Amino acid sequence: MRSPHVPELVCPAGTPAALRAAVDAGADSVYCGFCDETNARNFPGLNFTPAELGEGARYAHAGGAKVLVAINTFPRAGALGTWHRAIDEAARAGADAVILADIGLLAYARERHPDLRRHLSVQAAAANADAIRFYVEEFGVRRVVLPRVLTVNEIAAINKEVSCETEVFVFGGLCVMAEGRCSLSSYATGKSPNMNGVCSPASHVHYREEKGELVSRLGEFTIDRVPRHEPAPYPTLCKGCFSAGDYRGHVFEYPVSLDAAALVPQLLKAGVTAFKIEGRQRSRSYIRDVVTSFRRAVDAEVAGEPIPPGALQRLSEGQTTTAGAYRKTWR
Known part of the structure; x- marks a missing residue:
């Protein structure tokens, strides 16, 4: 039909x-x-x-x-x-x-x-x-x-x-949050996606090599670590890979x-x-x-x-x- x-x-x-x-x-x-x-x-x-x-x-x-x-x-x-x-x-x-x-x-x-x-x-x-x-x-x-x-x-x-x-x-x-209600990026960078128009702004994104790993950071926060020759995801806080107790993985949301x-x-x-x-x-x-x-x-x-x-x-x-x-x- x-x-x-x-x-x-x-x-x-x-x-x-x-x-x-x-x-x-x-x-x-x-x-x-x-x-x-x-x-x-x-x-x-x-x-x-x-x-x-x-x-x-x-x-x-x-x-x-x-x-x-x-x-x-x-x-x-x-x-x-x-x-x-x-x-x-x-x-x-x-x-x-x-x-x-x-x-x-x-x-x-x-x-x-x-x-x-x-x-x-x-x-x-x-x-x-x-x-x-x-x-x-x-x-x-x-x-x-x-x-x-x-x-x-x-x-x-x-x-x-x-x-x-x-x-x-x-x-x-x-997004892990209801739209228009997220403050994670504001907390990490001082830039609000709901007011400044960008979540995880590129101006606050940094990558560096550390002990054979590529580390991605958003502001002062480490978001992910991957082996040096693997692709590094863009460091969005809610989709980062974190350690919580004995668990290491995507605490907020999976990509x-x-x-x-x-x-x-x-x-x-x-x-x-x-x-x-x-x-x-x-x-x-x-x-x-x-x-x-x-x-x-x-x-x-x-x-x-x-x-x-x-x-x-x-x-x-x-x-x-x-x-x-x-x-x-x-x-």
Whole structure:
């Protein structure tokens, strides 16, 4: 049987080249951010200038895709202008929506750009119907990106009670914390992913050889040790390898990626509007392969055909995948 509706495939674009790769691979929408702390992937070498965003929007629109601009960090006191300008630049560049978390920015966008769609970022961590209705009624939010802590049944229950669209993650990195609530990077580096836009900033990452091992550090903290000739993972605190008593291993979280391709039918039945792929910091070849794979999966489900077996494990973190909270086996 044909799926009851066609979901939107929302794909990451950390650079103009990645945006073109995503559009060419079949993305319905791409999401991106500016080269500053207004977005939660504020890494060197990533993101867009206003001119690049305008060019990217024209390329996406010519290919039948939409552009969503993530302005999803929380403004610093006294620096609101930076975030307001980002919303203005997104509207000027022809963005189809802005993805916001801060209620002040939602109010600003509603007042200054009433025709620009407002999506609620996962950074807002709106995980129940009452919270979502608040954003819809007060700020005209049209879509909510749901946190990665909900089961499929919980998502279905929410969709029965809200009037807006819902978007869920289907592939990419996971976080041990509810989005918008993590302080680990702030503790280690003084830089907040929710305000400065970067978790484990590169400026605080250090590698050194020590007794035949390559040691990776974040600020003053040793995150991992590997034999000198083995690849060293990027030192993200929650995915570090630590010693705790007699145990040595991943105390907080294993390096693993979400892969919900097999759950596409259940998520559609639950009323999800859009499927989101994580990975704005990834290469354009990664974007091409992941988007192509999910394009096939979504199209097969919509056509009532079997979903092709996944081939994305090689692109996952630690070459391991999980269904995450969608299947809470610990309950």
